[in-house]
Amino acid sequence: MKTTITEAELLQAKAKYGSIGTIEIEKQTYYYRSLTPYELSAIQTLETSLPTKDWAQAIVNIATIFPADPDFELPGSMYTLQDMIMRISVPIMDNGEFNLDEYRAWADEIIKTNAAYALAVAVANQYPAINVLDLLNMPMEKLMQTAALMEKIIGRNLFGGETSSKSDPADALRKAIMDGKKQKK
Structure with missing residues (x-):
């Protein structure tokens, strides 16, 4: 044994x-x-x-x-x-409330030290159909590419700075598809 x-x-x-x-x-x-x-x-x-x-x-x-x-x-x-x-x-409760301070401190530390983890959660938040665990298992480069693609399509910036696309998400997706078709010709 x-x-x-x-x-x-x-x-x-x-x-x-x-x-x-x-x-x-x-x-x-x-x-x-x-x-x-x-x-x-x-x-x-x-x-x-x-x-x-x-x-x-x-x-x-x-x-x-x-x-x-x-x-x-x-x-x-x-x-x-x-x-x-x-x-x-x-979860331990203090006075009938969940004490989330420990988890919030952990989240603050993760945001500072593990950009891939924070980015995976942000991408999953924007695309609920994407499993956050699948994102966490992606290589960092693939995760960054996925996030950048998501920025272009939905018009929201996860990386800070200027928003990558100001248009409606559906218009941005349509534009990206049409631009892709033009480049193939």
């Missing part, structure tokens, strides 16, 4: 799930992630229809990255892991 997670597996999990939590229970280090909003909704729906032990086991099975099949000897161990998973899955 495998007793540790490799660095490559951990990096892969971080890339897929974001932050990874760890806790040592019964001399085993458990790696876990938060539940997605969809998973959390499904789990909350099951809360009233499942016995507490089965509900907690479902949470642990879904969100535990390593070991793949968590097995506990001592009473309470599974609930400790389940509690840790739920703590990172449900």
Whole structure:
């Protein structure tokens, strides 16, 4: 039985799930992630229809990255892991309000230090049909080209400075298509 997670597996999990939590229970280090909003909704729906032990086991099975099949000897161990998973899955509230300051500070830092991430979110905001995760997986040059093309078509500037096109987005798209046809002739 495998007793540790490799660095490559951990990096892969971080890339897929974001932050990874760890806790040592019964001399085993458990790696876990938060539940997605969809998973959390499904789990909350099951809360009233499942016995507490089965509900907690479902949470642990879904969100535990390593070991793949968590097995506990001592009473309470599974609930400790389940509690840790739920703590990172449900936003903490201060006085009935979500405390978003930590996330806003993170966003400020990302805007300053990771232009590709910020640009991907901006492009996805302008084109809701585009999946932001697909944009985040694009090479930087391809992302910049996509953003520049979007600027030309919709007439909004993501890079700052003068707007690249002042016309109606539909007119800009029509013009870009017609210009492309003229160049082919």
